[in-house]
Amino acid sequence: MDYFLEPIRRYADFTDRTRRRDFWMYVLIYNVISLIISAIEISNDSKWLGGLYGLVLLLPSLAVTARRLHDTGRSGWWQLMWFIPVVGWIVLLVFLCQDSEPGDNEYGRNPKADFAGIE
Template structure:
């Protein structure tokens, strides 16, 4: 839960680096929260809560994604690959699961901190 809250504290910080664990825990909790809200929306017969949550989490998701890509030595602009169906998704997921690089242009390795 600390990674999820930590990502919200740095919700618009696109500089720096984020570890794999930090990124994937944020994604996991987002999936769980979205599923629960989607279920509640289904029970209530509306699609308001899940849509509002998705809108609220858009900027933090982009920010932590950029920091994760920085950790692998890539620019955050690589996230635009999400717009390319299938091939782009595969490439960006491969980038996101790669291990941290040592010191790079985006700062020191967060594993060492």
């Protein structure tokens, strides 16, 4: 659950880098909770809970995605590719799936270095 809570704690931190595993675990947990909320909304015939959930987690989601893009050596502004249907989505998905840029980059220290003993 720390994979989900850590980006929420760092909700306004658009600097530094986030590992691929940490990003995708956040996305997985976000979507599982979203499915649970959708099931609750269907059973209660309400529509506001999912919107509130998405709104509350909008800033943490943008921040963790920016940090993931930083880890691949790209600016967080690449997130604007979401507004380009299909092609933009594919390009951004490829960027988010790429491995970390080795060593330090302009956005900070490689987060894998803390676990692998890499300097």
